[in-house]
C-alpha cells in the first residue's frame with residue numbers, strides 16, 4: 080500500500096490492541112478497492128481517552144473502531160449517537176465526519192446469522208447477558224424477531240437486559256431465565272446465539288452450554304467465539320444436523336459495517352474474509 084500526502088487514516092483504539100485482526104482485514108479491503116486509506120492501531124490508556132478522541136478529531140482521522148476498555152466511556156466525547164448504539168450503551172465505531180458513534184458488533188452478528196436465516200418473525204434464544212449479548216439483543220429486536228429469550232448464569236443480569244430490551248419497544252415478547260434451563264427452550268427456538276466464553280481457547284474442551292440431543296435440524300446455532308473456529312457448541316450443532324454459524328462471521332461483518340460507515344462504499348466481503356482467515360490461521 081502506498082502512503083501518500085492524501086492518505087486517510089482510520090484505526091482502532093483500545094488497551095491492549097496489538098493482537099487485533101482488524102488491520103489486515105481493513106487494509107486488504109482498501110487495497111482491493113484502491114481506496115487511499117490506511118488502518119492502524121492506537122494503544123490508549125483509559126486516562127487518555129478524552130484527549131485521544133479530541134486529538135484524533137484534530138488530526139483529521141476519518142474513523143476509529145473502539146474496543147475494550149473504552150466502548151462505554153467513549154460515548155461521553157461524541158456529538159451524536161446512532162439510535163441503537165444509544166440503546167445498547169456502547170460504541171465500537173466512530174465516524175469523525177460528524178463525531179457520531181455506532182455499534183457494529185450487534186449488526187455483525189445479525190449479518191452473520193442472516194447468511195443462513197432471516198431474523199424476522201423468529202424465536203431467538205440468546206445465552207449470556209454481558210456486553211456482547213446486549214449489543215446483539217437490541218439488534219435482534221430491531222430486526223423484527225418475534226420472541227427473544229435471554230438465558231444467563233446470573234439470572235438478575237438476564238432480567239435487567241430483558242427489561243432494557245423490552246423498554247426499547249422494538250419487540251413485544253422478551254423473557255429471561257437461568258441458563259440451566261436452556262434445554263427446555265430449544266424445541267421451539269429457531270435461532271440459538273451463544274455469547275458466553277464457553278469453549279474459548281485455551282478452554283476448548285469445556286462442556287458446551289447444550290448438546291446435540293437437545294438441538295433440532297432446523298435450529299441455527301451461532302457461537303460468538305471465533306477461537307477456535309469450530310467450538311464445542313458448533314461441533315454439537317454439526318452432530319445434530321443443525322445449521323452452524325461461525326464466530327469469525329461476526330468479526331467479518333462488524334468490520335464490513337465500519338468500513339461502509341467510514342468510506343461510504345460497500346465492503347469487499349470476500350477479500351476481508353480471506354484476510355481474516357489468514358490472520359486467524361484458518362483455511
Ligand code: ATR
Nearest residue numbers: 207208209210211212231232233236274275276277
Ligand atoms: P462479553 O463482553 O463478551 O459479553 P462479559 O460482559 O464479561 O463479556 O459477559 C460474559 C457473559 O458470559 C456473562 O453473561 C457471563 O455470565 P454471568 O453474568 O453469569 O457471569 C457468561 N459466562 C461467562 N462464563 C460462563 C460459563 N462458564 N458458563 C455460562 N456462562 C458464562
